[in-house]
Every structure is written in C-alpha cells, then in structure tokens.
Amino acid sequence: MHVPPLIEDMARKFSGKLLLKSELNISEQRLNYLIKNGYILEIPSIQTKFTLHKCLRCFNMKPSYFGKIPHHPKPIIYCKQCIQMGRTSTLEPLYQWTGPKPTRHYPKNPLKWRGNLTHLQQRASTQLVKTIQQNDRLLIDAVCGAGKTEMLYEGITHAIQYNKRICLATPRSDVVKELAPRLRRDFPTIHLAALYGGSPEQDINSHLVIATTHQLLRYERSFDVMIVDEVDAFPYHHDKMLPKAVRRATKPDSATIYLTATPRFKQKWLINTNQLPTVSIPARYHGHPLPIPSKQMLFRLTKQLEDGQLPAKITQWIDTKQANRRFLLFVPTITLAEQLATKLDLPYVHAESPERHHLIQQFRTQSISALITTTILERGVTFPSIDVAVIQADHHVFDEAALIQIAGRAGRSAQDPTGDVTFFYEQTTEAVNRATTYAIRKNLEAKGRSS
Amino acid sequence: MNCYICQNSTEPDTTWATFLVTKSRLICDDCEQLLPTISGPTCPICMKPTHDAKKCPDCHKWSEHFTKDPLKRNISLYRYTPEMKSIMSRFKYRGDYEIIHAFESAIQSTYKTHFSDHQTIIPIPLHPSRQQQRLFNQAEAIVQKLYQPYHTNILARQDNAKQSKKSRYERITSLNPFTITENPPDKILLIDDIYTTGTTLRQAADLLTNYGAKSVESFTLIRS
Structure with missing residues (x-):
C-alpha cells in the first residue's frame, strides 16, 4: 500500500x-x-x-x-x-x-566494536540473544565493572538485524549521558536517540532509544526489546509509576532484560523462586577480583565530626592517598560534605550543586585529584584508577546496595585492577558487613567458575 | 496537606499549639524559607532594591520618556531569585495553577497595608489565544486571591508575543499592545505577575491616563 x-x-x-x-x-x-x-x-x-x-x-x-x-x-x-x-x-x-506503522531501514552490520568478551560475558551475551529471540525475560546479575555495556552489544546487533526497536532505560540521567556517546561510537550507522529531562534530541523512529525511565511515560507499545539498567536504583525501585511506564512502553510480544549489580529483595525473590531467568556474572571483565573493603571502626566518630574534628585515621588515609593516588570521599549528608570541603580544601558535589557536571568532568579528565561526594556518584560512573573511602558508613543512607556500588568504583581499569576501599564507621551495621561479605562471596564464586 | 510548591507534606511538628491552631498550612517550611521577600531600601516608584531609597535611574528615564510617569508607584512582594524563577515557570509555563494558593496570605496582607478599597482593580489581560493555551490568566489568578470585585472589560490585549522572549530594548520600544474598550474610572490598581522593565504596566497606565484615569498604581507578585 x-x-x-x-x-x-x-x-x-x-x-x-x-x-x-x-x-x-x-x-x-x-x-x-x-x-x-x-x-x-x-x-x-x-x-x-x-x-x-x-x-x-x-x-x-x-x-x-x-x-x-x-x-x-x-x-x-x-x-x-x-x-x-x-x-x-x-x-x-x-x-x-493509529495510522500506518512506519517503516525502518536497518543496517546489516551495525556493530563496529571489535573487542573480545570474556568467557562469563559471552555466556550472558548468548543468553541475552536467546531471550530476545524468544521474547522472554532475563535478569543479568553482574558485579560492578563486569562490562555490562559490552555484553549487550551482541543482543542489540541481533535485534537491529531483525528490525526490532530497542530501548535502553535507566533511572539516572547521568547514566544516559555516559552511555549514549559510547553506543554512538560502537554503532555508528544506526539511529540513536538519548532522552532525558532537558535533552535536545528527538526520537524519530530510532533503532535504539536510550532514555531515563521517566521519559518512557511518553510511550505506549513502542519497543520490541526493553533493557532496564540499574533496576535497583533510586527512583525506579521506590516508585510504582516507573515499572508501569516500562511495561506500557513495550509491545505485547517483547523481551525485557534487567541489569543490576545489587538485586533488591523483590528481584531476589523472583530469582530464587525461578520466576525470572537469571545469569550471574561474579567477575570483572579484567578477571581480577573485586576489592574487599577494609573496615575501620572509629570510636566517637559521629561526635568528633559534629565537633568539626576529623579522626587521625581518616586524615592519615587522606594524606597517604593525596601523595600519589586519586580518590573519592563519600559522605552521607550535604552539610558534612560542605564542612569537610572547607576543612580539607577539596571540591565537593551533591545532587543540587550547580557545578556538578563540570566537577565530575574535571575529575574524569584528571584535572582534579580528589572529590568529596554524596551518594550521587555511587553508581553508573566509571573513573579509572581511584580509591574510595566512606565516612560514616553506618549512616542509614548507605544501605547494602549503596556500599556495594561504592566499593565497585575502585579498581575498574585493567591497567590498575586493585583499589583501596575503606569504610569508616562507629557502629558496625548489617549493611557494612553484607557489603564486605558480598565482595568475598562474589570473588569465591568467580574462582569456582573459572576453575 | 501537601505543600503547593514542592508537593511534600506540610505536617508541622506536634506541639501544644497544635491543639489551639486548626488552620492547615499551605507551604512547607523549606519552601517558605526560599521565598525571597523584598526588604531594605527600595526605589519609591518601582520598588527596585537600592542603596539609598531614592528614585532609581530607570524611573528617571521613564519620567523623561512620558514627560510625566503614568505609573504612580508599584508594590511587589518578592524578588526574582533563581528559586522564584523556577516556581514561576512551573506556575506560568507548565501551568500549575494551584501554586498561587501558596501566596494567598502574603498577597492579601500586602494589599491591605498598601492599597485602599476605592481603587478599581484591573488585572493585566492576556491575549485570548494565549489564555486558551494556558487555560488561565496569571494576573487574574492573583486578583482572585484578593476576593474583591475586579474589571476585565476595560483593557484588552492585541499583541501576542511573549514579553519574556524579548530583549530589554525590544520591550521598551514595542508598540502599545493594549486597547481601551470602556471608559476607565479615576483610581486604578493594575495587577500583574512580574515587573521586569515596567514597560507593560506603563503602556497600560499610559493608555488609561489618556482616556481619563487620574491615578494608576500597580501591584505585582515579583520585582525582578
């Protein structure tokens, strides 16, 4: 017609x-x-x-x-x-x-990336392609730094070759901004739209849409393949609206893939009752083990911080790092971030700070060597060769997932696969213990897999 | 109750006063602190913050421009800080009408202290097509908070361009967008949302004085 x-x-x-x-x-x-x-x-x-x-x-x-x-x-x-x-x-x-469906030209070989996947990545990748073929659901439980993005390439290529429309959704706009240029570089011939609040781009029947989950409120029955990155992140896991929006944006016959490093109770329940097929990737792409956080219990830490003092152990940690390493210092509150920033003369970022993007960019390009941050940098961002410390790791904003993600910022590059992760706290919490055992458990699991 | 600005709960801490005061709050403490009321010395005509409470250079220029400034004085409530800007863009451009409820008591008390009841209140009209798009006139929304009779059939608007999209020069030299449809009364109080350069208010005031109004004052929510 x-x-x-x-x-x-x-x-x-x-x-x-x-x-x-x-x-x-x-x-x-x-x-x-x-x-x-x-x-x-x-x-x-x-x-x-x-x-x-x-x-x-x-x-x-x-x-x-x-x-x-x-x-x-x-x-x-x-x-x-x-x-x-x-x-x-x-x-x-x-x-x-409700008029005629649009037609789409699709490239035969969209993928320009010529890297190799590790054994574990390959397994997940194959499973992903199978899920897309069968319009099924899949959860990929991969540790921080497992190379999740590369794992998706084969699936995305497959979907494009079969004229399927793909959405890569994530709760955080920072992640959209980081992923879009990478995928543009590796899939140079496809139409790609990056959508977030205030983004200048438009989705005109694109092959691949990278969007924040909020943007999916504008869609209905649009995608054949839906990939939700960081399913456990705020605000997706808090919000009843966003999962509904994701479901509505997909076609009735479609594949849904969830990616996470730290499954929440809801996902764990689905995994353990076999309601959601799962692939687990316990090792990083460079094959080195996850850094195991060292725990430093400090007596009267909260009191000292309130009095504007910094315990000697923390200043020592900062001094040794300042000599030759780059580091992130995580703090629970904006007030504490401001207080430490003036005391230590370091820049700081939080969700509402106006120079947020500028400072993160500077830290990425290594023009500044240290940054104080609230939990906004806990996930989705990759800086090679850094160390991290968490001050007041017993604070309630640092739950298990947050601490695991923070520990996952260290040792990301293959050239420098080890990194120091230190939790400073006053009282041991379940989250601190679990984040530590998580690293040990995943490392053991990885060892078992490779042998 | 939820805050009309940020939608968070406005539930205050429970104290003994809770038993005595039954009125629920319209804005939360955080938002209330953000609202920048005008304080300190200001220009007596346009309420621009100045060092010495003398007539500001802009108002001098207006006097020269019209030989006699048609606007007797302007009273505003808030300064145009970045926070206020985002509140106003949510109110006007996103169309979150109920934000105006948050300013109700402030609007009423300022009106009482500065203006008398024998002034005829006229909200600055919006072009019909813009009104249809926005579904309300922001100036009229402010007027409705006074619970006083007001007139919308004296002034009408023709030009359709947004003031906020024009440069200062374009605004000041632009043609008068208003027309008079009925003979104006003697004492008039014009109401608008923002006083930026004062052009809109003066164009309306000029027209009204030419058609016989004796004194024109204005009341705006914001002095930018």
Whole structure:
C-alpha cells in the first residue's frame, strides 16, 4: 500500500507514543483532519470515576496530586505529578497514532566494536540473544565493572538485524549521558536517540532509544526489546509509576532484560523462586577480583565530626592517598560534605550543586585529584584508577546496595585492577558487613567458575 | 496537606499549639524559607532594591520618556531569585495553577497595608489565544486571591508575543499592545505577575491616563 510521504513522516514521529497537542506541534486544522480520518486517536488524559481521578499518562491516583483551575462551566482538573512533562488535564487530552506503522531501514552490520568478551560475558551475551529471540525475560546479575555495556552489544546487533526497536532505560540521567556517546561510537550507522529531562534530541523512529525511565511515560507499545539498567536504583525501585511506564512502553510480544549489580529483595525473590531467568556474572571483565573493603571502626566518630574534628585515621588515609593516588570521599549528608570541603580544601558535589557536571568532568579528565561526594556518584560512573573511602558508613543512607556500588568504583581499569576501599564507621551495621561479605562471596564464586 | 510548591507534606511538628491552631498550612517550611521577600531600601516608584531609597535611574528615564510617569508607584512582594524563577515557570509555563494558593496570605496582607478599597482593580489581560493555551490568566489568578470585585472589560490585549522572549530594548520600544474598550474610572490598581522593565504596566497606565484615569498604581507578585 502506498503511504503519502507526509503521513509516513508523521508516523515516524508519533507512532508508539502518547503525546500532548504541544508535543505533536502540528496545526489545529491538520490535527482535526488526522483525527477525522482515523490517523490519530484522541484519548482523555484524566479519567474520573466516582470523584476519584486518574492520570492516564503517569498512573497517578492520589487526590493530593490533582489540581483545579477555575473555568467555565466546570473547573479543569490537572495532574501535578507529571506536570514537568507538560500538563495533562481534562481539557488537554493525549494523542495516539493509529495510522500506518512506519517503516525502518536497518543496517546489516551495525556493530563496529571489535573487542573480545570474556568467557562469563559471552555466556550472558548468548543468553541475552536467546531471550530476545524468544521474547522472554532475563535478569543479568553482574558485579560492578563486569562490562555490562559490552555484553549487550551482541543482543542489540541481533535485534537491529531483525528490525526490532530497542530501548535502553535507566533511572539516572547521568547514566544516559555516559552511555549514549559510547553506543554512538560502537554503532555508528544506526539511529540513536538519548532522552532525558532537558535533552535536545528527538526520537524519530530510532533503532535504539536510550532514555531515563521517566521519559518512557511518553510511550505506549513502542519497543520490541526493553533493557532496564540499574533496576535497583533510586527512583525506579521506590516508585510504582516507573515499572508501569516500562511495561506500557513495550509491545505485547517483547523481551525485557534487567541489569543490576545489587538485586533488591523483590528481584531476589523472583530469582530464587525461578520466576525470572537469571545469569550471574561474579567477575570483572579484567578477571581480577573485586576489592574487599577494609573496615575501620572509629570510636566517637559521629561526635568528633559534629565537633568539626576529623579522626587521625581518616586524615592519615587522606594524606597517604593525596601523595600519589586519586580518590573519592563519600559522605552521607550535604552539610558534612560542605564542612569537610572547607576543612580539607577539596571540591565537593551533591545532587543540587550547580557545578556538578563540570566537577565530575574535571575529575574524569584528571584535572582534579580528589572529590568529596554524596551518594550521587555511587553508581553508573566509571573513573579509572581511584580509591574510595566512606565516612560514616553506618549512616542509614548507605544501605547494602549503596556500599556495594561504592566499593565497585575502585579498581575498574585493567591497567590498575586493585583499589583501596575503606569504610569508616562507629557502629558496625548489617549493611557494612553484607557489603564486605558480598565482595568475598562474589570473588569465591568467580574462582569456582573459572576453575 | 501537601505543600503547593514542592508537593511534600506540610505536617508541622506536634506541639501544644497544635491543639489551639486548626488552620492547615499551605507551604512547607523549606519552601517558605526560599521565598525571597523584598526588604531594605527600595526605589519609591518601582520598588527596585537600592542603596539609598531614592528614585532609581530607570524611573528617571521613564519620567523623561512620558514627560510625566503614568505609573504612580508599584508594590511587589518578592524578588526574582533563581528559586522564584523556577516556581514561576512551573506556575506560568507548565501551568500549575494551584501554586498561587501558596501566596494567598502574603498577597492579601500586602494589599491591605498598601492599597485602599476605592481603587478599581484591573488585572493585566492576556491575549485570548494565549489564555486558551494556558487555560488561565496569571494576573487574574492573583486578583482572585484578593476576593474583591475586579474589571476585565476595560483593557484588552492585541499583541501576542511573549514579553519574556524579548530583549530589554525590544520591550521598551514595542508598540502599545493594549486597547481601551470602556471608559476607565479615576483610581486604578493594575495587577500583574512580574515587573521586569515596567514597560507593560506603563503602556497600560499610559493608555488609561489618556482616556481619563487620574491615578494608576500597580501591584505585582515579583520585582525582578
């Protein structure tokens, strides 16, 4: 069937999405024509049942998250939860493309990367391809620094060759920004869109979409392969909305792959009851064992920090590192970060610091040698050859997953596979112990696998 | 109750006062601290913060421009800090109407201290097409918090361009976007969301004085 070029063009832009009028960005006249001829379906965005409202974009049902605008003859109800993505309200419906599906040209050999996978990576990679073929689900439980991204390449290549649309979703925008250039370099001929809040890119029927999980609220039945990176990370594992958004964004027949280094209780339950096929990768890509955190219990640490003093053990650690190593210093709170920064004369970053990206970039390019940080740098970022220390590792923000991820920042490069990880704390917590045994257990598991 | 600005709970600490005060709070403590009220010496005309509480250079220029400044004085509530900017962009451009509830008591008390009841209140109108897109007029939203009668049929707007997208020069030299549809009363209080260069308010004030208004004052939420 011949499709007029204008319709084909719009199918590319709108297919598989739930968009607002402002996001469609077409004239009123054209929109009315498309609706009348069945190309676009108008869906009310706020559903009301027995005075309870539901936002059909973000699944919000909390009464406190709905607002009212006075209007004649009836007040307008709007959703406040997803208002950052444009307002949905009783007068602002969502639009869905119901016209012909867009066609896509796909390259035969999209992968330019010519590296080798380790034995363990290869196993996961083969399993991944099989999952994509069978439209199944899979969890890859790989330690930090296992080379998860490279493991995905074979699967992505396979999916593209079979004209499948892929989404690589992650809760964190930092991860999107780090992954997109790497995948662009290794798949130079495919159409790739990196989407996060404030990103300048647009997904026009791309082969591969790398997006934050929030961006998936704009999609419906769009992807054949959904890869969710860091499933256990905030805010994905806290939020009921995001898993729903991920599920809606996938087609009914599709493969879903979860990646994590630190499965939470929910995932562990699914693994142990055999509800979710799993591959475990206990070793890093360079084959060296995970650094085992050394535990330093310090008497009256909290009190000393409150008084603005730093225990001698910590200053010693910093002094020895400052001589010849680069390091990250993790602290639980922004106030403590500020306090230590002035005391030690080091730069610091936290989620709201304005120079966040600039400082991280400087640390990456080695123009600064040390950085104080809150948990924002706990995952998704790779700096070669660094040491890490956690001050007040017994603080409640450092749960098991956070400490494992932090320990996973050290010894990432093959040239310098060892790194020092030290936890400073006052009281031993379960998280501290578990993070330590995690490294020992994974190292043992890796040894067992290779022999 | 949830904070109208950040959506977090505004549940205050339980003290003995909890038994005495039943009114629920509209904004949380964190957001309240962020709101930058104007304090210290300001220009008596436009309320721009100055060192010596004298008429600022901009207002001198306006007096020269019009030979007599049509705007008698302006009263504003807050400064335009980065936090305020993000609150306003959420309110105006994202369209989170209910943010205005957070300013209710501040708007009412400022109105009471500075203005009298025999002024006719006119919110600065929005172009009909923009109003249709936004579904509300931000100036009217502020006026509604005063619970006073107001007039929307005296002034009308023709030009459709956003002020915030223009440069200072473009704003000051732009043609008057307003038209008069009814004879104005003597004493007028104009209401708008932001005073930036003061062009919009002065264009409206100029037109109103030309058609017979005796005094025009203005009340804006923000002095940028």
